[in-house]
Amino acid sequence: MSAPEDVVFLFDCDNTLLDNDHVVADLRAHLTEQFGAACSDRYWEIFETLRSELGYADYLGALQRYRVEHKSDSRLLLMSSFLIDYPFASRLYAGAIDALARLRALGPTVILSDGDVVFQPRKIKQSGLWDAVEGRVLIYIHKELMLDEVAQQYPARRYVMVDDKLRILAAMKRIWQERLTTVFPRQGHYAMDTANIAQYAPADVTIEHIGELASMDLGAIAG
Known part of the structure; x- marks a missing residue:
């Protein structure tokens, strides 16, 4: 196993990088x-x-x-x-590729998504996201239950998870606790469902759109 990275950045796909x-x-x-x-x-x-x-x-x-x-x-x-x-590729959110490129300068970027084994990989490949993360793509049925495997594939001292679903962020935070920084982009219908998001604690960092990561001060995210 390779030496752990200082930080690995994990990104959901649908309604996080791509306007599903x-x-x-x-x-x-x-x-x-x-x-x-x-x-x-x-x-x-x-x-x-x-x-x-x-x-x-x-x-x-x-x-x-x-x-x-x-x-x-x-x-x-x-x-x-x-x-x-x-x-x-025409449905990527503005600034999504730029955000991946900027964070890649700080640590590996990985797409961590749920989905089937045919259409979801095709979507990630055809959108250009596969190449943007240099093939570091993980697709599971319930990704929040696969954190041991994520850590085995991409060992790191700390992780950052960017996801439009507070439920996923909260579930991962319960497992990784202070080892994880959660980032919540308010995009898509899940992120705008006020009744749903009221059920979960706020993320460590909330942004209005994914493109903010390409230009904002990353101190709160990258440590």
């Missing part, structure tokens, strides 16, 4: 246009059911289940292309 709400809105509009509102609504019902079963968003898995109910609809064959060929 915008991706979902585009998919919803495309489904409605191609299949009608009723079929679109049914897809999202299946999607939410599958997410409750798996613990992560599985867009292609939901499409497979939808297909079982619509075996003769050949238009479904084009839906996977919409997802796989989506221009994810």
Whole structure:
């Protein structure tokens, strides 16, 4: 095992570096246009059911289940292309790549995400994020339960986690405690859900958008 870094910076993907709400809105509009509102609504019902079963968003898995109910609809064959060929690079938040580059000067940057093993890596690769972190990408079902493996893969004395979900930040803080600095970018629908975020303690650092990390004083984050 390599010697531990002084600090490793961990970044969520969806609604932290990449505007996934915008991706979902585009998919919803495309489904409605191609299949009608009723079929679109049914897809999202299946999607939410599958997410409750798996613990992560599985867009292609939901499409497979939808297909079982619509075996003769050949238009479904084009839906996977919409997802796989989506221009994810155009949905990166302003300053996301600059933030990764600036923090990389202080320690390794790692994408730590939840998701499936096909679509999520594709999203990270096609958006340019994979290359921006030089291939340091970890994708789990429940990343907050995998901190021992994270520490084994990227040993460090301290960690910084940047995530739009206070629930994830709070869960990781309970385990790593003072070893972890949590950063909460107020982006996306989870971060704007006041009832939800009221259930958790504030993050160590709160920012309004990810691009702030490219220019702000990093003393509170990097120590």
